[in-house]
Amino acid sequence: MSFNHRQKTIAETLEKGADIEKWQNWKWQIRHSITTIEQLESIEGLELTSEELNQLEITIEKFPLSVTPYYLSLIDIDDFRNDPVYLQAIPRSSELIRAPYDMTDPLSEDKDSPAPYLTHRYPDRVLFHVSNLCSMYCRHCTRKRKVGDRDSIPSFEQLQPAIQYIREHEGIRDVLLSGGDPLMLEDNKLELLLRAIREISHVEIIRIGSRMPVVLPYRITDKLVAMLKKYQPIFLNTHFNHPRELTSVSRQALARLADGGVVLGNQSVLLAGVNDCPRIIKRLCQKLLTARVRPYYLYQCDLSEGLTHFRTPVGKGIEIMESLIGHTSGLAVPTYVVDAPGGGGKIPIMPNYLISWSTNKVVLRNYEGVITTYKEPDSYEPTFCDRNCEECNLQLKLNDAEEHSPIGIQRLLSDEDSTISLTPAGNERINRRSLCPATA
Numbered sequence: 001m002s003f004n005h006r007q008k009t010i011a012e013t014l015e016k017g018a019d020i021e022k023w024q025n026w027k028w029q030i031r032h033s034i035t036t037i038e039q040l041e042s043i044e045g046l047e048l049t050s051e052e053l054n055q056l057e058i059t060i061e062k063f064p065l066s067v068t069p070y071y072l073s074l075i076d077i078d079d080f081r082n083d084p085v086y087l088q089a090i091p092r093s094s095e096l097i098r099a100p101y102d103m104t105d106p107l108s109e110d111k112d113s114p115a116p117y118l119t120h121r122y123p124d125r126v127l128f129h130v131s132n133l134c135s136m137y138c139r140h141c142t143r144k145r146k147v148g149d150r151d152s153i154p155s156f157e158q159l160q161p162a163i164q165y166i167r168e169h170e171g172i173r174d175v176l177l178s179g180g181d182p183l184m185l186e187d188n189k190l191e192l193l194l195r196a197i198r199e200i201s202h203v204e205i206i207r208i209g210s211r212m213p214v215v216l217p218y219r220i221t222d223k224l225v226a227m228l229k230k231y232q233p234i235f236l237n238t239h240f241n242h243p244r245e246l247t248s249v250s251r252q253a254l255a256r257l258a259d260g261g262v263v264l265g266n267q268s269v270l271l272a273g274v275n276d277c278p279r280i281i282k283r284l285c286q287k288l289l290t291a292r293v294r295p296y297y298l299y300q301c302d303l304s305e306g307l308t309h310f311r312t313p314v315g316k317g318i319e320i321m322e323s324l325i326g327h328t329s330g331l332a333v334p335t336y337v338v339d340a341p342g343g344g345g346k347i348p349i350m351p352n353y354l355i356s357w358s359t360n361k362v363v364l365r366n367y368e369g370v371i372t373t374y375k376e377p378d379s380y381e382p383t384f385c386d387r388n389c390e391e392c393n394l395q396l397k398l399n400d401a402e403e404h405s406p407i408g409i410q411r412l413l414s415d416e417d418s419t420i421s422l423t424p425a426g427n428e429r430i431n432r433r434s435l436c437p438a439t440a
Contacts (some may be wrong), residue, residue, distance in 0.1 A: 007073045013042050014069060023069070026219040030135060030184075034067045040090070045077035055093035063095050063144055063306055066137045071215040074244065084242040084274045088139055094309035095139065106142065106303040108343030117154055118162040121345055123407070125174035128162060130154065130193060132180040136215040138239075140271055140310050142302040142339075143180075153180075156192055167200050176207040183212045183219050187227050194231045206231060209267075211239040217253035225260035237265040237296055242275050243284045251291050258292040265296035268334065270317055271310045272301075278323030285324065285332040295334035300349075303341050314338065314349065322351050326367025387416040 003011070003020050011018040014032040022028045034040055037057055041048070048056070056065075067089045074085045105111075109119045109127070119127040132153055134141075166172050175197050182190065197203055212219040228234050236257060240246060258264055266288050268275065275281055285295040298320070301311045317336050324333045337346040355363040355371065360378070365371045383394060406414040412422065423430055 004073075006077075007069075009044050010069050010073050013044070014039070024218050026135075026216055026221070029068045029070055029216055029218060032069055033135070034069070034072060035065055037065075040065070043072065046075075046080060056091055059091040059093055059095050063091060063139075064137055065091055066134070068135050068216045070218065070249070071136055074247065082273075084244060087274050088241065088271070089136060091139060092309070095306040097308045098305060099308045101303055102305045102308060103303055103341065104305055106339075106341045108341075109143075112343050115162045115165040117159060118165060120165075120169075120172075121343060124171055125176065126166060126172055127176050127178055128159075128166075129179055130159065130177050130182050131184050133184045134179065134181045135184060135212060135219070138211070140269055140301060140307055142304045142307070144304060144306050156189065159193065163196050163200075166197065166203065170202045173202060173204040174207065175203055175205075176209060178209040181210050181212060182208050183210045183224075187224055191227050191230075194228075194234075198231045205233050205235060207235040207237060209237050209239075213238045213250050213253045213257070214240050214245050217247075217250045220253035220256050222256065225256050225262070228257075228262055229260045232261050233263065234261070235263045235265065237267050238293065239268070240266050240284060240288060240293075241268050241271060242280060243287050246284075246287050246291060254291045254293055264291075264293040266293050266334075267297040267299060268295070269299045269301055269310075270312055270320070272312045274310075276312045276316050276320075278320045281320050282323055282328055282332070285334065286328060289329070289332055295332055297346070298334040298336045300336070300338040302339055317349065318351055321349075322367070325351065385414065385416060 003023065007023060011023050014034075015022070018028075018032075034043070037053060037060070040046060040056075041053070071085060071089060075089075076083045076085075080086045109129075112119050112121045114120050117129045119129070121127070166175060177193070185193070194206060197206055238254075240250075254264060268281070268284065270276055270281075275284070281298065288295050298317065300314060300317055301307055303311075321333075321336050335348050336350060337348050339346050353364055353366070355365055357363065360376045362374045362376065363371065364374060383392070385392075406417060408422070411417050411419055
């Protein structure tokens with residue numbers, strides 16, 4: 001790879017005499033990240049007005065600025081105010097707009113934390129916050145309350161209670177390393193953590209959530225991949241939001257990971273003014289597949305403080321899903337989800353293809369609008385499940401399978417449980433019952 005003019009100009013502005021070797025060094029990129037207004041003003045082509053600079057100064061007092069030189073070089077200078085890279089990287093005063101329903105921790109990650117740096121929401125998996133630092137502070141980050149807090153980057157010793165919690169809870173089979181960005185850790189520190197987790201026998205897979213392939217692909221070195229390969233299966237979900245982010249350098253980083261046996265997925269966020277267009281998302285998903293990355297989630301933007309200007313109606317997400325399902329490969333169709341406020345977890349949402357149903361037939365429609373029917377079986381004898389697996393007529397040789405009590409909707413569907421309804425706490429009608437005299 002050789003310097004293009006834009007990269008060379010930025011590199012020379014940040015460090016006189018900087019060459020291509022330095023530009024491709026991820027640590028150089030981190031050291032020279034743009035974090036001040038003065039640095040931003042020095043970048044050729046980003047000619048902000050005095051009003052914009054004043055608003056920028058006010059905004060970064062609350063929500064810090066940090067952009068890698070590499071990612072900054074992707075901005076289309078001829079139309080930078082509408083550029084998707086610029087909008088994700090450079091603060092705007094609209095981040096200071098706080099709607100009545102905005103929350104500091106909309107997903108209640110802190111409330112669902114049984115040990116420091118750990119969130120345990122789903123039965124068989126945990127979210128492990130191993131770093132609060134990112135190579136870039138995305139303007140749409142749902143964890144703005146944490147990102148950039150340099151005083152709370154946990155040491156390996158500080159992470160021990162979380163590791164012990166995982167060790168003591170055998171139902172945990174999936175550990176997701178998140179942050180911040182886990183790949184901000186040095187290779188040896190990351191390996192120390194991976195080794196400790198992999199030594200826990202009931203942990204089957206380890207996931208890493210990182211935006212490095214997007215904003216700092218030089219971080220994906222041969223040395224890093226060789227280390228990750230020792231702890232397979234490793235899954236890495238990255239975070240491309242727009243087709244223009246899939247550069248040749250990003251593709252090389254993704255290829256390096258895929259060739260090393262790392263399973264790749266992508267989690268996009270639906271962002272107003274950035275990618276809220278069926279054509280953009282469709283092309284992004286198709287390009288991701290060519291880079292061996294499976295589109296995993298399309299997130300509705302969270303109710304986090306500072307994100308009001310990025311949010312779209314859910315209807316826009318449904319429109320985008322309509323443009324994907326049937327119109328491109330199923331591999332290119334992510335799951336559209338709302339991460340429920342209050343810690344309810346990811347709720348999948350999609351267009352309604354089930355029009356109606358009766359006792360013996362369902363009416364469906366396809367992506368073209370064709371309406372069809374599916375005949376239900378005339379006689380279906382379900383396997384009655386009372387959790388007495390020893391007497392079951394199904395083949396249950398599942399190797400290492402373990403039982404767990406059903407919860408939520410699964411509990412209502414279970415034959416072993418007599419529960420017939422789930423009632424929210426504080427239901428007024430139920431509360432009234434305790435005040436009513438017993439009836440004869």
